[in-house]
Amino acid sequence: MTDTKRETFPIRGIRYYTPTATALLVARDGNVSIPYGGIPIPLLEEDFASLAEAAPSYDAVGRGIYQALRTNPDLPFAERYASILKEGYPHIIAELGTHIIMLDKKDVEVSYLDRKIIALRILALLEPDNPHLPFQVGAALFDRGLRLSGLTDSTVVIYQAERYLQTARRLDPGNAELLNLLGHVLYCLGKYEDAAICWRGILSQLSEAERSQLEFRLARMEGGEFPRVAVVDYLEAAGIAFDAYERHEYDEAAAILRDILDDQVFRTEFPVAELSFVLGSCYSRLAMPRDAEYYLRHALELRPDYDEAGKALAELQRSVVFPL
Numbered sequence: 001m002t003d004t005k006r007e008t009f010p011i012r013g014i015r016y017y018t019p020t021a022t023a024l025l026v027a028r029d030g031n032v033s034i035p036y037g038g039i040p041i042p043l044l045e046e047d048f049a050s051l052a053e054a055a056p057s058y059d060a061v062g063r064g065i066y067q068a069l070r071t072n073p074d075l076p077f078a079e080r081y082a083s084i085l086k087e088g089y090p091h092i093i094a095e096l097g098t099h100i101i102m103l104d105k106k107d108v109e110v111s112y113l114d115r116k117i118i119a120l121r122i123l124a125l126l127e128p129d130n131p132h133l134p135f136q137v138g139a140a141l142f143d144r145g146l147r148l149s150g151l152t153d154s155t156v157v158i159y160q161a162e163r164y165l166q167t168a169r170r171l172d173p174g175n176a177e178l179l180n181l182l183g184h185v186l187y188c189l190g191k192y193e194d195a196a197i198c199w200r201g202i203l204s205q206l207s208e209a210e211r212s213q214l215e216f217r218l219a220r221m222e223g224g225e226f227p228r229v230a231v232v233d234y235l236e237a238a239g240i241a242f243d244a245y246e247r248h249e250y251d252e253a254a255a256i257l258r259d260i261l262d263d264q265v266f267r268t269e270f271p272v273a274e275l276s277f278v279l280g281s282c283y284s285r286l287a288m289p290r291d292a293e294y295y296l297r298h299a300l301e302l303r304p305d306y307d308e309a310g311k312a313l314a315e316l317q318r319s320v321v322f323p324l
Contacts, residue, residue: 008040009075014068015048016040017056027058027088034087036061039077042068062089073121082125096122110150116140124164131171135178138165142185145232148274151239155232161185176205180214190230192221217269227266234260238275245278254282261295273302277309284312289320 008016023037043051044067047060056064065081066089072078085092096119103116117140124133141161145154165182172178183198199214206214220226227234241256257279261267280295293316299309 008042009068009072011042011068011071011075013045014042014064014071015045017043017048017051019055023055025058025061025084025088032088034084036080036084039080041065042081058088062092066092069122069125070118073118073125078125079128082122085122086126093123093126110144110147113140113144113147117144129171131168131175131178133168134164134171135168135175135181138162138168138185139181142181145188145235148238148242148272151235152243154235154239158185158188158232158235162189176202180206180210183214187217188231188235190232192226196221220265225265227269228263231266231270234263234266234270238272242278245282248285250282250285254279254286257282271302273299273306273309276302277306277312280309281312284316289316292316 018040019037021037023035025034025036026032027034041056041061041064043056043060043064047056047064062085065085068075069078069081069085075081100116100119100123103112103119117137120133120137120140124130124137127133138161141157141164144150145157145161150157162182162185165178165185168175168178169182179198179202183195186192186195186198196218199218203211203214237256237260241253241260244250244253244256257275261275261279276295276299280292280299283289283292283295293313296309296313296316299306300313303309
C-alpha cells in the first residue's frame with residue numbers, strides 16, 4: 001500500500017495510492033486491461049484503509065477517480081483520470097450524461113448549476129477534440145457568473161468561461177454562435193477590442209435583431225463609450241452590496257449600488273431590475289422616500305411584472321406623505 005502526496009491535489013475524504021509503473025486495471029469481467037501505473041490514484045478513505053497490501057479494486061478506483069474529478073476537474077493528472085473512466089467505466093459516463101440532461105430540463109439554482117458545470121467539465125476531459133463540450137462549459141459558466149445569487153465570485157467564474165470558450169474557438173474557429181457568446185464574455189471582462197473582433201466577423205450570420213443590437217454596441221464602442229470599469233467589477237460590487245443589504249447595512253449597500261447605477265453606459269446595456277429594487281429598498285429603510293420611490297419605479301419600468309417591487313412601492317406610498 002502506497003500513500004503519496006507527490007503532485008497531488010488535497011481533497012477531503014481522498015487519499016492517493018501509487019501503483020507500480022506496469023500496473024494494469026482489469027475491467028469489464030476481464031475483457032479490458034487498462035494501464036494505470038506511474039500516477040497517484042485517488043481513493044476514498046475507506047477504500048484506501050481496506051487495501052492492506054493488495055491493489056485497489058476496479059470499483060474502488062472508479063469511485064475515487066469520479067469523486068476526485070467531481071471535486072476539481074483541473075486537478076493534476078485529470079486527463080489521465082478521465083481516460084481511465086472512458087476506457088473502463090461506461091456506467092459512470094452514462095451517469096454524467098443523465099445528470100446533465102436532468103439539470104437541463106429545469107431552471108436550476110446556482111448550486112445545481114455548479115453540479116452541471118462539473119459534469120460538463122469532466123465530459124470535456126473525455127473528448128478533448130470536441131468543440132461542443134468546452135462551448136457548453138463556457139456558456140454554463142457565463143450563466144453562472146451572471147446569476148444574482150452568486151455575483152461575489154463572478155470575476156473568477158467569467159474568466160473560466162473565457163478559457164473554455166477560447167478552447168472551443170481553437171477547435172471550431174468559424175462558429176458564429178460561439179463567437180457571439182465569446183464576444184459578450186470578453187466585453188464583460190473589459191477586453192473591448194477582442195470583443196469587437198469576435199462580433200465584426202459574424203454580423204452577417206446573425207438574425208436581424210441580434211445584428212442591430214451588436215451594431216449599436218459596436219458603434220458606441222467605436223465612439224469611446226464604455227462602462228467606467230469592467231462589467232465584472234460592477235457585478236462583484238453588486239454582490240457585495242446584496243450581502244450588505246442582507247446584513248441590514250443599508251448605507252453601505254446604497255452607496256455601492258448608487259455608484260453602479262450612476263454609470264449610464266452600464267445602466268443602459270445591463271438593465272437589471274434587481275439593482276434598482278434593492279437600492280430603492282435601502283432608501284426606504286434609510287427614510288429617504290423620494291429616492292426610494294424613484295428606484296422602485298425604475299425597477300418596475302424595467303420589469304413591469306416585478307411583484308416584489310410593486311408591493312414595496314405600494315407600501316411606501318401608503319406609509320409616507322410626500323411633501324408637495
